[in-house]
Amino acid sequence: MGDPYWGWLSAGLHLAGGDGSTSFPEVKGNSFTRTGAVAISTAQSRFSSEGSCYFPGGSSDRLVCAAAPAFGMSSGSLSVAFSIRPDVLPSETVRLFMIGNDASPSSLTVEIGTSGSLGLGLPMSGQWIWKNALVAAGVWQDFEISVYGGTGFMFKDGVLAHTQAGMAMPVSGGSKRMLIGSDDAGVNGLSGRFKGYLSEVRFMAGVGRNAADFPAATAPFPEGLELHASKAYAPKPLVVSSPSAWKAVAREPAGLLIDTDNGGRGRVVGTTKNVGTPNYPVARRVRLLRKRDGALAREVWSDAAGNYQFNRVRHDVDYVVMAHDHTGLYNAVVADTVTPELMP
Known part of the structure; x- marks a missing residue:
């Protein structure tokens, strides 16, 4: 906490x-x-x-x-x-x-x-x-x-x-x-x-903490913030389009660049949250680093709901996930030894 x-x-x-x-x-x-x-x-x-x-x-x-x-x-x-x-x-x-x-x-x-x-x-x-x-x-x-x-x-x-x-x-x-x-x-x-x-x-010295009843403490006060990393499946779309009544010729798909260093079949999914009562999501810059040498593999921003996702990363190595607070109020928060799940 x-x-x-x-x-x-x-x-x-x-x-x-x-x-x-x-x-x-x-x-x-x-x-x-x-x-x-x-x-x-x-x-x-x-x-x-x-x-x-x-x-x-x-x-x-x-x-x-x-x-x-x-x-x-x-x-x-x-x-x-x-x-x-x-x-x-x-x-x-x-x-x-x-x-x-x-x-x-x-x-x-x-x-x-x-x-x-x-x-x-x-x-x-x-x-x-x-x-x-x-x-x-x-x-x-x-x-x-x-x-x-x-x-x-x-x-x-x-x-x-x-x-x-x-x-x-x-x-x-x-x-x-x-x-x-x-x-x-x-x-x-x-x-x-x-x-x-x-x-x-x-x-x-510069801000109040509470203005209404709050749960009594049950442990020593916490230090720092937390990053909540998790694994999850891709969300299902809210709307599924129906097949059109007419036939069209599909365009050739654009070619994908191959990431020879960090590309693979893995996915890392998680959320960025500030801890409170209750926890609340925040958008933050999130970096995916290879654990063995600290090399940057990917970088994204979590959305307004705090969700972030790294797709098509190597599935056979462990990573470190690091969230940065762009507001400057907090130090970076780290989730260590994160193992990707296999993409479907």
């Missing part, structure tokens, strides 16, 4: 691994390091004993990423998603995420209040979506907060919990840092420290 928003993802951390690990890989290439005693723990896992990141609640316990252009919010839309299992609710409001810094009007924070309230907003402008008594201690729960063009949507376990109109999110862009677990600004009343487990963090 791929992520149809992969091209817009600014940061993604599974926060999983071996017990005691202090490595926090990020799927888009950003570098997160710890301060304090933050570490991976296998005592709690959101999914199948993969572990999660434990924050002991100390004064300096947080993850930090230096300022990066990927975190620059410039469209007015954004999304933050995460899985969380607090040991306790905080005695002082926790800034679980800080993107930027407290003194900047274009910075963003996600906060958990002492009664389990959850909010996302801009510290200096008062633009907030906020829901009371939403976060519980001692259990795993998944949250997403997305903003589309001025309207905020807050979800718990895939169910819409709250909406908020009139949210003017940052549009200035520019590099920003990202803190996870607590803020370092020392603001009175907002300097709580998160104590508990965190996993499956995703941030998109």
